[in-house]
Structure formats: C-alpha cells, structure tokens
Amino acid sequence: MESLASQLHLMPETFWMIAKLAIVFLGPLTLAALLTWVERRGSAMIQDRVGPNRALLFGRWRLLGLPQLAADGIKFFLKEDLVPADASPVLFWLAPLLAFLPAVLGFAIIPFGRSFTQGGHTYHLSLLDPGNGMGMLYPMAIGAVAVYGILTAAWSSNNKWSILGGMRSSAQMVSYEISMSLAVVAVFMRAGAYDPEQIIAAQAGLWNVAPQVLGFLAFFVCMFAETNRLPFDFAEGESEIVAGFHTEYGSMKFALLQLAEYLHLVTAAALIVTLYFGGWRVPGLADPPVLLSVAAFGAKLVFFCWVFIWVRWTLPRFRFDQLMFLGWKVLLPLSLGNLLLQAWLMRRGW
Amino acid sequence: MAVLVRKVELSWLDRTYVWPVLKGMAVTIRHFLKQITTRPSKRYTVDYPDRKRTPAPGYRGLHELKRFEDGSIKCVACFMCAEACPARCITIESEEYGDLNRTQGFQEKRPSVFRIDMLRCIYCGMCEEACPKDAIWLRDDYEQSSYDRLSLQMGKWDLMNTYADRDRKPRIDRDPTPTVPHHSVLPEEP
Numbered sequence: 001m002e003s004l005a006s007q008l009h010l011m012p013e014t015f016w017m018i019a020k021l022a023i024v025f026l027g028p029l030t031l032a033a034l035l036t037w038v039e040r041r042g043s044a045m046i047q048d049r050v051g052p053n054r055a056l057l058f059g060r061w062r063l064l065g066l067p068q069l070a071a072d073g074i075k076f077f078l079k080e081d082l083v084p085a086d087a088s089p090v091l092f093w094l095a096p097l098l099a100f101l102p103a104v105l106g107f108a109i110i111p112f113g114r115s116f117t118q119g120g121h122t123y124h125l126s127l128l129d130p131g132n133g134m135g136m137l138y139p140m141a142i143g144a145v146a147v148y149g150i151l152t153a154a155w156s157s158n159n160k161w162s163i164l165g166g167m168r169s170s171a172q173m174v175s176y177e178i179s180m181s182l183a184v185v186a187v188f189m190r191a192g193a194y195d196p197e198q199i200i201a202a203q204a205g206l207w208n209v210a211p212q213v214l215g216f217l218a219f220f221v222c223m224f225a226e227t228n229r230l231p232f233d234f235a236e237g238e239s240e241i242v243a244g245f246h247t248e249y250g251s252m253k254f255a256l257l258q259l260a261e262y263l264h265l266v267t268a269a270a271l272i273v274t275l276y277f278g279g280w281r282v283p284g285l286a287d288p289p290v291l292l293s294v295a296a297f298g299a300k301l302v303f304f305c306w307v308f309i310w311v312r313w314t315l316p317r318f319r320f321d322q323l324m325f326l327g328w329k330v331l332l333p334l335s336l337g338n339l340l341l342q343a344w345l346m347r348r349g350w
Numbered sequence: 351m352a353v354l355v356r357k358v359e360l361s362w363l364d365r366t367y368v369w370p371v372l373k374g375m376a377v378t379i380r381h382f383l384k385q386i387t388t389r390p391s392k393r394y395t396v397d398y399p400d401r402k403r404t405p406a407p408g409y410r411g412l413h414e415l416k417r418f419e420d421g422s423i424k425c426v427a428c429f430m431c432a433e434a435c436p437a438r439c440i441t442i443e444s445e446e447y448g449d450l451n452r453t454q455g456f457q458e459k460r461p462s463v464f465r466i467d468m469l470r471c472i473y474c475g476m477c478e479e480a481c482p483k484d485a486i487w488l489r490d491d492y493e494q495s496s497y498d499r500l501s502l503q504m505g506k507w508d509l510m511n512t513y514a515d516r517d518r519k520p521r522i523d524r525d526p527t528p529t530v531p532h533h534s535v536l537p538e539e540p
Contacts (some may be wrong), residue, residue, distance in 0.1 A: 045385040046378045050395045217368065314378045315371065 012121055024127045026271075028107050031305065032262035037069050039309050046313045065109060072255075079251035084158065091156030096249070096256035099149025103263035107138040110270045111196050113280050113294035114287075125280075125294065130197035137194055140181060143226055146264065147173045150228070150235055150245050153257065157248035165244025168320060169235035172225050175327040176232075180222035182335035183215040186342045187275050200279035201258055204286070207278040212342065216276045218335040223272060225327070227264040229308055231315040232323060269304035273297065277304075353451060372524055398447055398516040410475045412491035413466060415509040416484065421522050423510065424485035427461040431477035439470035440477060445529045462529065464506040 005015035041064070044051025053065040061067070083092055111127035124130060128138070146169050154166020188194045190212070191202035201209075209216045224231040236244035246257045273279060277300050280293035288296065318326070363369045385393065396403045405411065416424045427444035443463035475488050491512065496502050504512075510523045 042382065046382045047379055048385050048394055050390070050393060050397065053397075108351060115427060310382075311371075314374045 011247075012119070016121075016123055018334060020125070020127050023112075024107055025104065027112075028104070028263055028266045029259075031266050031302075032259055033069055034295065035071075035262045035265065035305055035309070036258070037066055038306070039312075040068070041065055042306070042309050043313045046098070046310075076252050077254040081251045081253070084248050086158045088156040088158065091152050092248075095149060095153035095156055096253045096260070097149075097258040098152050099146065100256045100263070102142045102146040102149065103260045103267060106142045106264075106267040109134065109136065109138045109196055109277055110267075110274055111200060112270075112297045114290050115197070116290045123263075124197075125290075126196070130195050132195075133171040135194035136184065136188070136196055136199065136275070138185065139267065143264075143267070144173075144177060146226075149257075149260065153249065154245040157245070159248050161241040161243070161247045162245050164241045164246070165235045165237065168237075168241075169228055169245065172232060172234050172323060172327070173228075175324065176222040176225035179327065179335040180219050180226065181333040182332070182339050183212075183219040183222065184275065186212060186215045186335075186339045187344055189339075189346065196274050196279065199275065200281065203278040203281060207276065208280070209276040211339060212276070214334055214341070215338040218331050218338065219275065220272060221326075221331060223268040224308070224311070225323075227268045227308070228261060229265065231314040231318050233317060234320060234323065237317065261337075265305060265308050266301070269301050272304050356374065362528075405492060409490045409492070410473045410488040412479075412489060412494055412512050413471075413477070413504075413509055414487045414489055414512045415464060416487060417510055417519075417522070419521075421526050423460050423506070423525065424483050425461050425463075425464065425481075426483055426485070427459045427464075428482060430480040430482060434476040434480035436474060436476060437470045437472045439467040441465040447525065447527050447529045460525070461506060464509060466504050466509060468502040468504055471500060 005012045008015060010018075041051040041053075043049075051065060052068045053062060055065065055067040055071045056062055057067040057070070108127040111124065111126040111130070115122060115124045115130075117123070130133070150173075151166045151170045154162040154169075157163075187199060187208055190208065191199045193199065193202075202208075224230075230234045235243075236246075241247075246254055249257055271292055280288070280297040282288040282292060282296045285292070379406035390397060391401060418424060427442055429442055429444075432438075432440040432442050436455065441463065442461050442465075444459045446457045447460055448458045477486050478488050486509075489512075494502070507523050511523075513519075514521045
C-alpha cells in the first residue's frame with residue numbers, strides 16, 4: 001500500500017482516499033449496470049424464457065448476453081436528446097441528476113470491509129471514516145432526498161401521466177419513510193450508537209436480524225417502497241400511467257433515471273446488510289482477514305440485490321389503496337411495536 | 351350464467367402475507383434453477399436461427415409436386431386442387447402428351463402451367479386432400495421467405511424440385527415426353 005502510494009508521489013492517506021473513492025463510486029455503478037443484465041436474464045429464467053442473448057461482442061462472442069449492456073449504453077448515447085416543448089427545460093435537465101446523485105452518495109457511509117492498521121496508519125474501508133457524527137442518519141437523509149429527483153422529473157415533464165406517477169411515488173416514499181426510520185431507531189437503541197462501525201461491532205455474536213425479526217421485516221418491506229421496486233413501483237404502471245415519471249424522458253437522461261433506480265437498489269441492499277446482517281462479518285469468525293471480510297460483504301450485498309430482483313418477478317404490483325393500507329395500518333404499528341418491544345426488553349436487561 | 355363467488359376464509363398464516371410470499375418465491379426460484387440448469391438445446395424456447403425445430407408429422411409446409419421415377423409429373427391436371435383451394439392460389443393450364451390418343455382413343459393430360467401464389471396460400475392442405483393422384487404434398491419446409499414478391503410465385507418446375515435435394519433426386523426442368531400439338535379430333539390415318 002505505502003510503496004504503491006510513494007511510487008505515485010502521494011501520501012498514503014491521500015492515495016487511500018482516492019482508491020476508496022474509485023471503489024465506492026465505480027463499485028456500485030458497475031454492480032448496478034450488471035444488475036440490469038441480471039434482471040433481464042434472471043427474470044427470463046424465472047419465467048422459463050431465454051432472455052436477451054443475441055448481442056455479440058465484436059460480432060463473435062456472446063458472453064451470456066452481457067454485450068447487451070454495451071449495446072444499450074451505446075444506443076442511449078446516440079439517441080436524440082428530446083425535450084418536450086412545454087417542459088420546464090432547466091428542471092427537466094436537472095431531474096436525472098437529482099435522482100442519480102443521492103443514489104450514488106448513499107453508499108459513502110457503508111463500511112465494506114474490516115478496518116486494518118498498516119505502517120502506523122489505520123485504514124477504514126468506508127469513504128466516510130467512522131466517528132464523523134452523521135452515521136447511519138446520513139444514508140436515511142440522502143435517501144429521503146431521492147423523492148425530489150422523481151418529483152422534479154414528474155413535475156418538469158408537464159405531462160399528466162408523469163405528474164400522477166410522481167405524486168404516487170412521492171406519497172408512497174413519504175409514508176414508508178416513517179416506519180423505516182422507526183425500525184432503524186430500534187437498531188440504534190440496541191447498538192447504543194448510530195455509527196455503522198459500532199452497529200456492526202454490536203452484531204459481533206448475533207446478527208441483528210435474529211433478535212429483531214419484526215423490525216427487519218418492516219425495514220425490508222419499506223426498502224422496496226423506498227427504491228420504487230415491485231411490488232411497490234407506483235412511479236410507473238404501464239396499464240395506467242404509461243411509464244410514469246419518466247414518460248417524457250429519452251436517451252441518456254432516461255438511462256440515468258434507470259441507473260439511479262438500480263443504484264438505489266444496491267444502496268438499499270447495503271443498508272440491509274449493514275443494519276441487520278452484520279455488515280462485513282463472517283459467521284463463526286470473530287476477526288476475519290480483510291479480504292475475506294470484503295468478500296463476505298460483497299456476497300451478502302449481491303445476495304440481497306438478487307432478492308430484490310427475485311421478489312420483483314414473484315409478486316404483481318399492489319393496488320394504491322392496498323399500498324397505503326400496508327404502509328400506515330400494518331408496517332407503522334409493526335415497526336412501532338418492534339421499537340416498544342426492544343425498549344421493554346432492554347429495560348428488562350435482555 | 352351466474353357465478354357463485356365463494357369467499358375463502360384465509361388462515362392467520364396466510365393473512366400475514368409473509369408466508370404466501372415465501373411460498374411464491376419458492377415457486378419462482380424453482381423455475382429459475384430448473385431453467386438455468388437446463389441445457390439450451392432442451393429448453394422450451396428454440397434458439398431459432400441457430401437451432402431448428404423439427405415439425406411434427408403431418409405438418410403442412412411448402413408444397414411438392416410428386417413425380418414418377420422417369421421424372422414425369424404425377425399430376426393429371428384434373429383441377430380438383432384448384433377447385434378445393436379456399437385461397438384460390440393455384441393456377442393450372444393443361445396440355446396433352448403421349449401417343450395414347452392415337453392408339454387408344456383417349457388423351458393423357460398433364461399441367462403445362464402449375465402455379466401456386468405462395469403469398470396467397472394459407473397452407474390448409476385442401477389441395478392435398480382433394481388430389482386423386484396424391485400428386486401434391488405439403489411437407490415440412492417452413493422457411494419460405496424472399497426479397498421480392500415475384501419469387502414467391504412458384505411454377506411447375508419450382509414446385510417439382512422443392513424437396514429434390516433433400517430426397518436426393520435430380521432436379522428436373524423438362525418433361526420426359528414431349529407434348530403433342532393440340533387436337534380435339536383424331537387425325538385421319540394416312
């Protein structure tokens with residue numbers, strides 16, 4: 001590490017920061033791109049189909065349909081960048097960025113491996129070092145900002161379908177934020193801190209999912225609502241409001257909105273892993289080697305990304321009143337009950 | 351007809367919604383694992399241009415006009431197929447051939463023109479049903495496409511050679527016996 005840094009004439013800390021920046025930015029981005037492939041081929045396999053497999057790399061290699069990603073990317077770049085005549089041009093241009101940035105930012109706090117000491121320096125495997133005072137409140141706050149991206153996209157399109165989709169999805173995200181936060185508060189209470197490093201440290205023996213099954217269930221369902229994934233993807237709805245908030249979007253702007261959805265998915269999976277599944281912890285190993293801890297985190301992350309896709313192709317979309325019923329009358333009491341239960345258990349000293 | 355809607359009483363386990371979702375996810379993952387472990391050649395979807403499907407026996411594909419071993423056409427130009435054709439895509443013009451009319455007093459007929467408009471044909475197989483001589487068959491070639499409309503107007507020699515390569519028969523382009531000049535009355539003996 002230090003020799004590599006000195007070869008580049010950089011301080012080890014600076015070098016490490018740049019390396020982490022590259023990992024944290026490019027890692028989820030690559031994973032999100034791959035997830036679009038997993039979604040298409042995986043859904044095909046679930047439905048006994050074959051899926052897109054005709055795109056060839058240099059007209060020769062099929063690679064399980066992976067060149068389709070490159071083909072789609074090139075296509076999105078080369079498409080005409082249309083802005084509807086009556087759309088608000090500035091907001092229309094800004095909305096994909098507003099949707100994209102929170103999705104990338106959320107991952108910065110997540111520790112993706114065990115901290116280690118080398119040559120007198122302690123290296124933390126998360127972009128924001130522990131003890132920064134924001135802790136897990138940061139991804140929650142950033143996640144709440146994601147509503148603005150969708151709402152701005154819907155509003156600036158000046159389209160009835162878009163505005164309906166945007167309204168639906170913002171109503172849904174706001175209602176599910178409450179039960180999500182309450183479920184997370186129970187985790188904070190148990191760990192006695194809201195720093196991810198300490199939350200993971202508190203899960204040393206037993207992962208949070210075991211003592212807080214109800215909280216996990218509420219949080220997990222809320223994550224589907226927050227990421228606008230099926231069965232709660234009310235921002236869209238082909239039979240009702242065409243493509244919802246991105247009806248008017250095309251070319252690279254559409255690609256950014258789509259990528260933001262998958263980045264949200266990756267961040268949501270990372271949050272689930274950190275809060276309930278012990279982050280980088282390996283079962284049965286108190287102090288895993290650094291590379292193993294990174295691999296464990298990656299495996300859990302990929303598994304939960306797959307669960308998101310798996311659920312999408314299992315359940316149909318809810319009705320909107322069912323969604324509101326579930327959010328306010330089921331999940332809110334559930335996470336509130338979990339909070340009270342954990343508080344009572346802690347008072348009893350369990 | 352009135353349908354009696356029976357309200358199903360869900361058990362508490364089903365009403366939690368969690369257990370049924372888990373059961374549904376078990377179904378989807380079973381399909382996923384089954385499909386992903388099936389070899390591409392065994393899947394329901396035939397990867398068409400790379401793999402081709404063998405049609406079932408009795409499939410009605412491209413027509414063939416059958417021939418005798420000497421290469422003469424079996425068709426006797428009776429027009430039954432043209433009459434039976436619901437799409438009216440068969441055009442036949444007949445001619446006489448051989449010297450039977452000289453010796454036996456009747457004529458042998460064959461088509462001089464036998465044209466099927468493949469763009470009109472609906473592959474119903476009525477011509478095959480109607481044929482008294484089993485001279486037209488609908489076989490299993492389903493790949494008929496062309497860059498122009500004219501090449502889908504298939505004539506007598508096209509139709510006689512449609513499966514020649516497959517059956518290892520020579521491609522032919524003329525009748526073994528010449529046609530005779532048209533007469534309806536027997537010529538006088540010299």
